[in-house]
Amino acid sequence: MLKVFNTMTRQKETFEPMTPGVVTMYVCGPTVYNYIHIGNARSAIAFDTIRRYFEYRGFKVKYVSNFTDVDDKMIKQAKKLGITVPELGDRFIKAFKEDTAALNIEPATVNPRATEHINEIIEFVQDLIDKDYAYPVDGDVYYRAHKFAHYGELSHLKLDDLEEGASQHTADxxxxxxxxPVDFALWKGAKPGEISWPSPWGAGRPGWHIECSVMSTHYLGDTFDIHAGGEDLVFPHHENEIAQSEAKTGKTFVHYWLHNGFVTVGDENEKMSKSLGNFVTVHDILKTVDAQTLRFFMATTQYRRPIQYSQRNLDTAARNLERLQTAYDNMGYRLKDAEGGHDPKTDQEVRQIVANYMDVMDDDFNVQNGVAEVYEVARLGNVYAERPVVFAGTLSFIRKTLTDLLSVFGVELQEAAELADQDIEDLIAERIAARKNKDFLRSDEIREQLKNQGIILEDTPQGTRWRKGN
Incomplete structure (x- = not known):
C-alpha cells in the first residue's frame, strides 16, 4: 500500500487517487530569468522520480509544471540584457528543456506559461473581488488573508503571528x-515602461501566487491529487494558492502536499545561496559533470531529506553507477554461452528483490532503501554470471529487472560496445598505473570491465598480456 508524507497533516497517509489508476500532479516550475540552479534541478529530479515510480506501479500520471514567465526578476533581467520579457522567457525555457533533457527528466504532460493565461487570471481575480476576498487599490488587487478561515494550516503558522513582508514578492x-500587512497581491499595476496587460483595475500583470492557482485548476480541475515543490514554497506561495483557490471554488484544492528538502553545497554542508558565492547552475555543472551521474546522485536521496552537493558525493555516485553498468555488462557477456531456459530458484530470488523494492518505495518513495535493492539485483547478477552453467532466460530476466528498477531513478544502462585494440591497451596502462599506486579497487574494476568484453588478462614477469576469449 503506497503511502506519502502529506505536509498538510505532517504524517504519512495512504495514497488514494481521485480516479483509480490515474494521478493528477502539479509541480511548481522555475521563474525563467536565468539557467536553473541545482536547487531547481533537485526538485525537478525528485518529482520526476516520484512520477516514474507511479508509472512503474501502473498509474497513468497527468503531470503539469508551469513556467513563471513574467515577474519583477524577469522585468529587471530583460532590461539588463536589452531584450523583451517574452524574449527572455523564450531563451531560458529553451535552456530549461535542454538541461532537463540532459538529466533524463520526462517532459511534463503540460508546461503552461503564466502569460498564456492572462484572461483566466483576470477572471479569477474578479471572482475573488466579487466574493469579497479581494480588493483593488490604485491599480493593484490584494487578497484578504484574514478572511480565509484556514489560512496558515499548510505551513502550521498562526496568521496573527506572521510578520509583515513575509513574502519576498511583496515590496515594503x-x-x-x-x-x-499580511494581505498579498493578486494583480500588480504596471510601472511606466513595464510589460503589462489591460484589466478592469488598470494595466498590470499577475501576482506570483495567482498564476499557479489558475494554471493548476485549468489543467487538473478544481481539486487534484498532488501539489509539489520545494519546501521553501510552503509559505507563502502554497499557503496563498490554497487561500485563493478554495475561496473561489469552495472545494478542497489539493489532497496531498509533497515538498522536497534543500540542497547544501560542499563538504561543510553549507546552504546554497547567491550571497555565499556557492550558487551553481545546472548549465555550468554539466560542462564538467556527467549528466547521468548527477541524475543518479540526486535521485537516490529521499525527496524530503536535504541533499549535500559535493565532489565527493558525485564521485561515490559515479563509482556506484559504474559497478551497476559492469554487472549489466557481465551478464550480457555470459549470454553468449548461456543455455536456453530458466533457473526457477534464481528467478524467484529476483522476484523477491522486486517485492522488497516495492515495499520500501511504497513507503513515501524511500529511494535510499530502493537503490539498495537495485544493488542487490546487481550482486545477484554478478554471482549468477560466475556459474559454470547459466540460463539465458534467467540472465535476461535479471538484466531487465536491473534496467526496469533503475529507470525509476532516470538512469539508463548501455549495451557494451566492442573495444578497439587501442582502447584495450589504454585500459591496461591505466590498470598498471592503478596497481603501482596501490589502487587495487580500480585495478580490479578494469580487469572486470575487460572481462565483460571477453578480454582475458595474463599478468607475467614480462608485463600484462591480453587475448580475446571465445
Missing amino acids: EETARKED
Missing part, C-alpha cells in the same frame, strides 16, 4: 496600500 512600499 505596498504596505501602506493594504488593509492588512
Whole structure:
C-alpha cells in the first residue's frame, strides 16, 4: 500500500487517487530569468522520480509544471540584457528543456506559461473581488488573508503571528496600500515602461501566487491529487494558492502536499545561496559533470531529506553507477554461452528483490532503501554470471529487472560496445598505473570491465598480456 508524507497533516497517509489508476500532479516550475540552479534541478529530479515510480506501479500520471514567465526578476533581467520579457522567457525555457533533457527528466504532460493565461487570471481575480476576498487599490488587487478561515494550516503558522513582508514578492512600499500587512497581491499595476496587460483595475500583470492557482485548476480541475515543490514554497506561495483557490471554488484544492528538502553545497554542508558565492547552475555543472551521474546522485536521496552537493558525493555516485553498468555488462557477456531456459530458484530470488523494492518505495518513495535493492539485483547478477552453467532466460530476466528498477531513478544502462585494440591497451596502462599506486579497487574494476568484453588478462614477469576469449 503506497503511502506519502502529506505536509498538510505532517504524517504519512495512504495514497488514494481521485480516479483509480490515474494521478493528477502539479509541480511548481522555475521563474525563467536565468539557467536553473541545482536547487531547481533537485526538485525537478525528485518529482520526476516520484512520477516514474507511479508509472512503474501502473498509474497513468497527468503531470503539469508551469513556467513563471513574467515577474519583477524577469522585468529587471530583460532590461539588463536589452531584450523583451517574452524574449527572455523564450531563451531560458529553451535552456530549461535542454538541461532537463540532459538529466533524463520526462517532459511534463503540460508546461503552461503564466502569460498564456492572462484572461483566466483576470477572471479569477474578479471572482475573488466579487466574493469579497479581494480588493483593488490604485491599480493593484490584494487578497484578504484574514478572511480565509484556514489560512496558515499548510505551513502550521498562526496568521496573527506572521510578520509583515513575509513574502519576498511583496515590496515594503505596498504596505501602506493594504488593509492588512499580511494581505498579498493578486494583480500588480504596471510601472511606466513595464510589460503589462489591460484589466478592469488598470494595466498590470499577475501576482506570483495567482498564476499557479489558475494554471493548476485549468489543467487538473478544481481539486487534484498532488501539489509539489520545494519546501521553501510552503509559505507563502502554497499557503496563498490554497487561500485563493478554495475561496473561489469552495472545494478542497489539493489532497496531498509533497515538498522536497534543500540542497547544501560542499563538504561543510553549507546552504546554497547567491550571497555565499556557492550558487551553481545546472548549465555550468554539466560542462564538467556527467549528466547521468548527477541524475543518479540526486535521485537516490529521499525527496524530503536535504541533499549535500559535493565532489565527493558525485564521485561515490559515479563509482556506484559504474559497478551497476559492469554487472549489466557481465551478464550480457555470459549470454553468449548461456543455455536456453530458466533457473526457477534464481528467478524467484529476483522476484523477491522486486517485492522488497516495492515495499520500501511504497513507503513515501524511500529511494535510499530502493537503490539498495537495485544493488542487490546487481550482486545477484554478478554471482549468477560466475556459474559454470547459466540460463539465458534467467540472465535476461535479471538484466531487465536491473534496467526496469533503475529507470525509476532516470538512469539508463548501455549495451557494451566492442573495444578497439587501442582502447584495450589504454585500459591496461591505466590498470598498471592503478596497481603501482596501490589502487587495487580500480585495478580490479578494469580487469572486470575487460572481462565483460571477453578480454582475458595474463599478468607475467614480462608485463600484462591480453587475448580475446571465445
